[in-house]
Amino acid sequence: MSENAVKEIIRKAIADAEFRRDLGQDFAEIIDQYNLTDEEKAALKSIDWSKPLLNDDIRDSKWVHIYKQSPDE
Amino acid sequence: MSNDDIKNIIDGAFWDGKRPSIGLSGGEAFLYLADLLEVIAYATQKGARVSVNTNCYWAQDVDQARSIVRQVQAAGVHKLVASTDTFHKKYIDDQCVVNAVNACIEAHLELELQYVATRKSERMFDFIRRHADDLVNITCREIPCHPVGRAGKMKVSSLILRSKMPRGTCPNAVLSVSADGRYIPCCNTAGHLEALQLGTIAENPQDVAARFAHSPVMRKLWKSGPVSFVGTAVAAGFVPQALGYVDQCHLCHDLFKDTEMAARLKEQAEQEAFDELYAVYEARRGA
Numbered sequence: 001m002s003e004n005a006v007k008e009i010i011r012k013a014i015a016d017a018e019f020r021r022d023l024g025q026d027f028a029e030i031i032d033q034y035n036l037t038d039e040e041k042a043a044l045k046s047i048d049w050s051k052p053l054l055n056d057d058i059r060d061s062k063w064v065h066i067y068k069q070s071p072d073e
Numbered sequence: 074m075s076n077d078d079i080k081n082i083i084d085g086a087f088w089d090g091k092r093p094s095i096g097l098s099g100g101e102a103f104l105y106l107a108d109l110l111e112v113i114a115y116a117t118q119k120g121a122r123v124s125v126n127t128n129c130y131w132a133q134d135v136d137q138a139r140s141i142v143r144q145v146q147a148a149g150v151h152k153l154v155a156s157t158d159t160f161h162k163k164y165i166d167d168q169c170v171v172n173a174v175n176a177c178i179e180a181h182l183e184l185e186l187q188y189v190a191t192r193k194s195e196r197m198f199d200f201i202r203r204h205a206d207d208l209v210n211i212t213c214r215e216i217p218c219h220p221v222g223r224a225g226k227m228k229v230s231s232l233i234l235r236s237k238m239p240r241g242t243c244p245n246a247v248l249s250v251s252a253d254g255r256y257i258p259c260c261n262t263a264g265h266l267e268a269l270q271l272g273t274i275a276e277n278p279q280d281v282a283a284r285f286a287h288s289p290v291m292r293k294l295w296k297s298g299p300v301s302f303v304g305t306a307v308a309a310g311f312v313p314q315a316l317g318y319v320d321q322c323h324l325c326h327d328l329f330k331d332t333e334m335a336a337r338l339k340e341q342a343e344q345e346a347f348d349e350l351y352a353v354y355e356a357r358r359g360a
Contacts, residue, residue, distance in 0.1 A: 006354065007351065010347055010350050010351055010354060011343075011347055013350070014289055014343050014346045014347050014350065015343055017283040017284040017286070017287040017288070018280050018283060018284075020283070020287050021283045039358055040358065042357075042358075043354050043355075043357040043358035044354060046357045047350070047353060047354065047357065052286035053286065053287050053288065053289060053291070053292035053346065
């Protein structure tokens with residue numbers, strides 16, 4: 001059942017941010033490892049995998065807060 | 074954490090070519106003034122905006138305050154965040170903070186004042202009342218003390234408990250680095266929990282940033298708040314604090330402090346993200 005493969009890809013993309021990013025960059029190479037129909041491939045390809053779950057305002061603000069010492073110290 | 078570690082973290086913040094904002098906290102960063110100046114200069118010369126938290130211990134007299142403000146400003150700092158409250162006041166007089174405020178005003182350097190309060194401590198309005206003229210045009214923020222870390226021993230009657238179940242969303246989703254080199258998803262108390270850790274400084278910062286940007290848990294906290302996890306948590310045995318919570322960050326800490334519970338909540342967030350994305354897939358396939 002290739003539908004299970006689709007679900008596996010989506011689940012992995014949710015749980016594994018690096019896999020999700022790779023899907024956005026190397027879609028064909030990754031998707032070829034799964035036995036999918038052309039229709040399924042096209043539907044998956046139409047998804048913007050690079051779009052973050054967090055709002056752009058948060059992602060782009062990129063606050064990096066660096067602690068020199070732990071707050072508990 | 075060494076200066077080289079900090080510079081590597083700063084380098085990592087530029088992974089997508091965009092200018093980051095960088096906040097430096099302590100302990101007290103001004104205790105290491107030479108290191109601080111070096112790090113500020115390094116970050117700002119690369120194009121970052123830099124702010125530094127401080128308790129203003131270094132501003133014991135006006136001339137010294139002016140001198141140090143000039144040094145950090147020359148290094149490129151954009152903003153100071155001054156912390157004062159009853160707990161600081163045992164060691165650092167109000168006048169140090171006032172001297173720092175006035176030195177920043179003279180130098181046209183932005184300064185924000187933060188004040189951690191409990192029901193038993195002085196409040197920010199007490200501080201403002203004593204120094205009202207000096208604080209004109211200064212942003213002042215009172216932060217309720219969370220019963221976490223050393224404050225965990227505080228009596229419940231001291232906490233500014235405001236809600237049985239706070240409905241606010243995550244106000245502090247900020248990629249942060251703890252002193253022991255862990256990337257964490259916010260600079261509030263819950264962010265330091267093991268269950269919310271995003272990675273370490275030994276890893277590729279681009280991978281860590283991807284985990285932050287694509288985190289189903291952070292997305293849910295940011296969009297719907299910690300309260301959206303409570304139903305699942307209660308079903309799994311979580312018992313909310315009987316007297317309520319200081320705010321949503323206190324609730325977030327209570328929910329995620331237990332690693333097993335946190336794993337259940339992460340599953341919930343991932344399932345919801347899956348359902349949404351699968352629905353998009355099905356719509357596209359049918360289109």
